[in-house]
Amino acid sequence: MFTSRKTLCALAVTSALIGAMPVMAQEQGNNEEDKKTKGLERIEVTARKTVESIQEVPVAVTSIGAMELMEKGISVLTEVQQFSPNTTLQTSRGTNSTLTAFIRGVGQQDPLWGYEPGVGIYIDDVYIARPQGAVLDLLDVQRIEILRGPQGTLYGKNTIGGAVKYVTKPMSGGTEFKVQGTVGSYGQRDAKVTGQIPLVEDTLFLGFGYANLNRDGFGEFLVAPAGEDRENYNKDLQAYRLTLEYQPMDDLFMRLSYDRTDDKSNAKGGYRLLPSIVTDAPVPDSVFDSYTSLPTWNEVELEGISLMINWDASDNLSLKYIGSSREGYSPTNIDFDNTPAKVFDVPAFYDDENTSHELQANYQGENYSLVSGLYYYDGESCGHFDAILGILGQSLGAPGLTREVIGCNNSKSWAAYTQASIDITRQLSLTLGARYTDEEKEAWVGNGLIFDNVYPEDGWVDGYDRPGNPGDELVPRVLGTDTDGDGVLDAPKSESWNQFSPRIGLEFQATPDVMLFASYSQGFKSGTFNPRATVNEPAADPEIVDSIEVGMKADLSDTVRTNVTIFSLDHKDRQYIGIVPDPDDPSALNQYLDNVATSTAKGLEAEVTYAASESLTLNMAFGYLNGEIKENNAIPPLLGLANTPEITLNLAADYVLDTDIGSFVFNANYYMRDDYRLFETSDLLTQDQYGIVNMSVTWESLDGKWFGGLHGKNLTNEEYLVGGYDFVGIAEDGSYIPGLGGDLTLIGYYGDPRTVSLTFGYRF
Numbered sequence: 001m002f003t004s005r006k007t008l009c010a011l012a013v014t015s016a017l018i019g020a021m022p023v024m025a026q027e028q029g030n031n032e033e034d035k036k037t038k039g040l041e042r043i044e045v046t047a048r049k050t051v052e053s054i055q056e057v058p059v060a061v062t063s064i065g066a067m068e069l070m071e072k073g074i075s076v077l078t079e080v081q082q083f084s085p086n087t088t089l090q091t092s093r094g095t096n097s098t099l100t101a102f103i104r105g106v107g108q109q110d111p112l113w114g115y116e117p118g119v120g121i122y123i124d125d126v127y128i129a130r131p132q133g134a135v136l137d138l139l140d141v142q143r144i145e146i147l148r149g150p151q152g153t154l155y156g157k158n159t160i161g162g163a164v165k166y167v168t169k170p171m172s173g174g175t176e177f178k179v180q181g182t183v184g185s186y187g188q189r190d191a192k193v194t195g196q197i198p199l200v201e202d203t204l205f206l207g208f209g210y211a212n213l214n215r216d217g218f219g220e221f222l223v224a225p226a227g228e229d230r231e232n233y234n235k236d237l238q239a240y241r242l243t244l245e246y247q248p249m250d251d252l253f254m255r256l257s258y259d260r261t262d263d264k265s266n267a268k269g270g271y272r273l274l275p276s277i278v279t280d281a282p283v284p285d286s287v288f289d290s291y292t293s294l295p296t297w298n299e300v301e302l303e304g305i306s307l308m309i310n311w312d313a314s315d316n317l318s319l320k321y322i323g324s325s326r327e328g329y330s331p332t333n334i335d336f337d338n339t340p341a342k343v344f345d346v347p348a349f350y351d352d353e354n355t356s357h358e359l360q361a362n363y364q365g366e367n368y369s370l371v372s373g374l375y376y377y378d379g380e381s382c383g384h385f386d387a388i389l390g391i392l393g394q395s396l397g398a399p400g401l402t403r404e405v406i407g408c409n410n411s412k413s414w415a416a417y418t419q420a421s422i423d424i425t426r427q428l429s430l431t432l433g434a435r436y437t438d439e440e441k442e443a444w445v446g447n448g449l450i451f452d453n454v455y456p457e458d459g460w461v462d463g464y465d466r467p468g469n470p471g472d473e474l475v476p477r478v479l480g481t482d483t484d485g486d487g488v489l490d491a492p493k494s495e496s497w498n499q500f501s502p503r504i505g506l507e508f509q510a511t512p513d514v515m516l517f518a519s520y521s522q523g524f525k526s527g528t529f530n531p532r533a534t535v536n537e538p539a540a541d542p543e544i545v546d547s548i549e550v551g552m553k554a555d556l557s558d559t560v561r562t563n564v565t566i567f568s569l570d571h572k573d574r575q576y577i578g579i580v581p582d583p584d585d586p587s588a589l590n591q592y593l594d595n596v597a598t599s600t601a602k603g604l605e606a607e608v609t610y611a612a613s614e615s616l617t618l619n620m621a622f623g624y625l626n627g628e629i630k631e632n633n634a635i636p637p638l639l640g641l642a643n644t645p646e647i648t649l650n651l652a653a654d655y656v657l658d659t660d661i662g663s664f665v666f667n668a669n670y671y672m673r674d675d676y677r678l679f680e681t682s683d684l685l686t687q688d689q690y691g692i693v694n695m696s697v698t699w700e701s702l703d704g705k706w707f708g709g710l711h712g713k714n715l716t717n718e719e720y721l722v723g724g725y726d727f728v729g730i731a732e733d734g735s736y737i738p739g740l741g742g743d744l745t746l747i748g749y750y751g752d753p754r755t756v757s758l759t760f761g762y763r764f
Contacts, residue, residue, distance in 0.1 A: 532577065
């Protein structure tokens with residue numbers, strides 16, 4: 001970690017940069033033909049569920065528009081972490097599609113069903129409940145908004161760290177068509193087609209998008225079962241989007257959207273940081289190489305439909321309905337030990353579905369504005385995994401050994417919210433908000449030991465056994481309710497909570513271009529049951545985050561913009577699942593979920609923009625965070641925050657060159673992350689400070705029809721950890737002790753290596 005002297009030095013440098021080093025405004029156009037001009041652009045966001053200038057919103061928010069995404073060659077959601085201070089958006093372990101998200105040190109590491117995220121992900125205001133498939137490939141996007149800090153009033157549960165909003169591009173009303181192809185390193189070959197067609201002039205429009213994204217692996221499985229594809233870190237994904245927009249009259253608008261993603265990229269193999277002591281698996285030469293005893297196939301299927309209806313009832317009042325239904329299915333093969341032997345293999349299935357409904361009213365009074373709404377959510381999250389400890393089973397004289405866990409963790413909740421902005425004087429305004437949430441969870445878990453090597457599909461025909469229809473279970477239920485007193489848990493266990501989440505803020509418009517603000521807000525993450533329960537334990541209560549922010553949003557001139565936020569947060573009742581060893585059963589996964597910790601964090605975020613000329617622009621995003629564990633009753637004890645570097649820094653420059661053959665935009669950025677640990681209970685998986693360099697040049701023809709781009713990412717080929725598994729101990733003499741499975745299982749997953757890609761396309 002940085003020393004105090006380093007921290008003070010960094011803050012001093014940042015202060016100097018805020019005052020003296022300008023940076024360019026983020027490009028925010030509603031269509032890709034918008035050109036950059038000298039001066040600060042008006043950036044519109046919907047952070048408060050109404051369209052506002054980003055400079056008028058008393059919330060720490062970063063907005064990255066379609067033009068900027070295209071110019072930088074940003075193709076997946078995780079890449080936008082570079083441009084938002086104190087933000088971690090990374091691909092999780094084992095797959096290419098599962099998201100690990102932390103903002104200001106608050107998030108959720110474990111993607112197992114039943115665990116709730118700490119950062120909310122939204123597509124057009126529809127909540128994405130599960131991390132599987134949340135590493136979204138950007139298709140027909142208008143902008144990405146990253147809201148930092150608790151958003152419990154307007155967005156509700158599971159936004160205690162913040163929220164990430166994916167806003168798709170609205171239709172223009174005419175006929176449009178765009179096709180583009182990309183080739184690049186590691187056999188990258190992508191194709192995207194998007195467009196829109198008016199079905200009834202000025203009334204009914206059909207939009208469509210399709211993406212086929214392919215790439216060979218960054219590495220390979222050096223050993224794998226016969227006949228398996230040995231590519232590691234490859235990509236094989238298709239995404240579809242259809243949108244129907246209907247505007248029968250000026251004050252009524254409807255949009256029906258459908259999207260589907262099919263990701264058949266291989267399961268991701270991890271890098272052994274230590275050689276195996278039970279089989280032939282030395283440390284590979286490349287961090288992208290691995291070994292496995294499991295099949296290498298993997299699949300993520302996501303599908304959703306949503307309906308939005310907006311009615312401008314009067315000049316002052318608009319009413320909106322947003323409804324959605326989403327499903328996800330993910331069979332996966334995760335080799336925890338990454339050896340050719342069955343040391344610790346975890347094949348699994350995840351099955352999720354949810355529906356939501358929201359009614360929203362926006363009212364604009366003479367000296368106040370009001371956003372209010374009602375929200376309902378009904379979600380089911382189920383799963384089944386087998387922890388196969390075959391080598392351990394053989395040492396005990398059995399054919400194999402499997403710890404099998406199945407179950408569902410379902411949720412129903414409703415909420416009512418309101419937030420008002422009241423003008424006290426011409427310069428001073430007050431924000432008051434509150435949300436009341438009532439939530440019920442029910443869950444069941446089957447957990448048992450089988451002295452053989454079995455897989456999730458063994459004995460299952462039509463998916464999962466549901467509560468109330470037990471059927472022939474392979475393992476006994478350990479969490480549930482005995483409804484008839486016969487000692488059998490034949491129904492789910494349930495618990496309910498209600499939560500009041502307030503927000504209060506003051507905004508002072510010191511000048512027409514300078515706003516000062518201070519706020520207190522609260523958010524909560526849902527209570528939940530332990531999906532790995534071994535006993536009939538109670539549910540863990542919700543987590544609570546209380547946050548105080550003081551900030552400034554200032555356009556200091558026509559070319560300089562400085563947005564700064566200082567914050568402090570208390571993260572209470574943190575849910576933590578600890579592994580409790582059983583000396584009589586080395587295969588036991590005795591994991592107990594409870595509210596065992598409290599942490600605090602203080603920090604600063606600065607985003608400075610400077611439009612130096614019509615051609616040259618500069619950008620800086622700086623984040624500083626000092627986190628501390630205050631209450632620590634976890635077993636094993638927490639050592640510090642995970643996925644939370646003390647300092648993040650992004651420096652960028654853009655240069656526009658207009659020529660007789662079109663407009664060229666050159667850009668480069670340097671992104672630095674301070675050192676961080678991957679797990680809160682271990683220092684064995686830590687990432688040292690690193691920085692990556694990206695450079696791009698894009699071109700657009702004079703008529704705006706042809707376009708292209710050359711993008712180089714991670715040009716210095718930095719190797720950096722984004723995930724891992726830690727099942728190893730340390731003896732008093734410093735030597736390693738075998739963990740679960742009897743091997744030295746210390747595994748790392750890494751971010752993308754150096755890549756270069758070329759994109760070319762046509763639009764009309």
